[in-house]
Amino acid sequence: MQVVDRHIQDQELLSLTDGELKPARAAAVENHLAACWVCRARRAEIEGAIADFIRLSNRSLASRVPSADGPRSLLKARLAEAVQAQSALGWFQQLRAGLWGHRLACASAVLATLSVIGLWFQGSRPGQSRLTGETAALEPKPELTPGAIRAVSLVDICGGPSDKNREVPSSVQREVFNRYGIAKARPQDYEVDYLITPELGGADDIRNLWPQPYGAKNWSASAKDQLEDRLHEMVCAGKLDLPAAQHEIATDWIGAYKKYVQNGEPAMQRSENGTVYDLAKLSLD
Amino acid sequence: MSADPADDIVAMPLAGVTGVDHRATTPVEEEVIGLFDDLRTPLFRYVLAFRLSSHDCEDVIQEVFLALFQHLQQGRSRRNLRGWIFRVAHNLALKRANSNRRSQQKQDASTFDEPADHAPNAEEQLVWNERRLRLLSVFDALPDTDRYCLRLRAEGLSYREIAEVLDISLGSVSEYLTRSLARLARADGR
Numbered sequence: 001m002q003v004v005d006r007h008i009q010d011q012e013l014l015s016l017t018d019g020e021l022k023p024a025r026a027a028a029v030e031n032h033l034a035a036c037w038v039c040r041a042r043r044a045e046i047e048g049a050i051a052d053f054i055r056l057s058n059r060s061l062a063s064r065v066p067s068a069d070g071p072r073s074l075l076k077a078r079l080a081e082a083v084q085a086q087s088a089l090g091w092f093q094q095l096r097a098g099l100w101g102h103r104l105a106c107a108s109a110v111l112a113t114l115s116v117i118g119l120w121f122q123g124s125r126p127g128q129s130r131l132t133g134e135t136a137a138l139e140p141k142p143e144l145t146p147g148a149i150r151a152v153s154l155v156d157i158c159g160g161p162s163d164k165n166r167e168v169p170s171s172v173q174r175e176v177f178n179r180y181g182i183a184k185a186r187p188q189d190y191e192v193d194y195l196i197t198p199e200l201g202g203a204d205d206i207r208n209l210w211p212q213p214y215g216a217k218n219w220s221a222s223a224k225d226q227l228e229d230r231l232h233e234m235v236c237a238g239k240l241d242l243p244a245a246q247h248e249i250a251t252d253w254i255g256a257y258k259k260y261v262q263n264g265e266p267a268m269q270r271s272e273n274g275t276v277y278d279l280a281k282l283s284l285d
Numbered sequence: 286m287s288a289d290p291a292d293d294i295v296a297m298p299l300a301g302v303t304g305v306d307h308r309a310t311t312p313v314e315e316e317v318i319g320l321f322d323d324l325r326t327p328l329f330r331y332v333l334a335f336r337l338s339s340h341d342c343e344d345v346i347q348e349v350f351l352a353l354f355q356h357l358q359q360g361r362s363r364r365n366l367r368g369w370i371f372r373v374a375h376n377l378a379l380k381r382a383n384s385n386r387r388s389q390q391k392q393d394a395s396t397f398d399e400p401a402d403h404a405p406n407a408e409e410q411l412v413w414n415e416r417r418l419r420l421l422s423v424f425d426a427l428p429d430t431d432r433y434c435l436r437l438r439a440e441g442l443s444y445r446e447i448a449e450v451l452d453i454s455l456g457s458v459s460e461y462l463t464r465s466l467a468r469l470a471r472a473d474g475r
Binding site for chain 2: 014045049050171
């Protein structure tokens, strides 16, 4: 019987297990293990610790990794924008490098100056809102936000706890702002809202998000929340088909509000914490 | 490649709407999306080791793949893109974690903590027995680099790749892994 007088260090046992030892040394360690119960037992302990760690990780982390669907769509949209931005830049650079480069540069400077003057003129007009994107964002732009839905059943929607609007990650919010041309808007002025609420099967997808101004006079995020609750209630009570509810809220949510909540503009709104307040006391700032 | 995971999301068909983007995607875009499909989940698990919120993890991963797009567009090295992606994720996650720390936005979520809206039920409580809790507390108490090493190894990175991601020597990778596993084994009475 072979005498084993020097045991293998843990570090080498782990490297062997991980396939990280050089072939000659790996062969020598394998030979030693064949003869040494102590080192074989130690290797089994190390492998046991690895197995425990992996089991623990898989079980603990699985629930913490959200679905990739929304982030994947967002990434695709951001890549498309990057490609388009690069194409535009390439076109401009080609022109600048050509025969007309100097004249175009001069023309660009003139146009830029005119733009600045124009912006100043617009900004100096009395009564002009600083939130230029606000009016346009009262209803989503269909080319940017047509709405997107998940495959859900009535049991999914009505059977469990309410699937209220989820918080939208800040990177997604920024991307929505960019797409709507309000990149410099203050995040606290807008709720990046689901067009079709998850309560009605709306998807975590950038095509289902738009910036809704908190400060809008009557048609605010709170009014839309009221509509969402009403449609959810009607769908679950069997008074309205789910596809019809999705279509109505995606195509004209203000019209749907007038149809299903009340005919006319909402006079009072409910704040995030449930307090009812008078909109007339609110300021756009 | 597997089926598109976004296939079960349906954009609402609206009359007269041209859609967001109908041009053909470029090969680089397709490559980036393919790598996102392959690596997003392992990356997410790794970035969680920095004790970031889910939203921060999502932001970091978006930035990683946008950086990858720029990297490939500029014709830079394609050698070991998986290692490159983990290295960029590591740097961005570290930056984000430091920024959070500086602004005192304390992230209470421990690496293995369940999210608040997924509190374990009675059955899960039974499963999360004393032994597992002991291992969790040992893992959580490991030095940052040890936790990163373990996580990267669990995601299948070789010692050389881990060394590149963490900017440490091969010997250190081996040493940290051995030390971490020994601590986990001791916690389990091995």
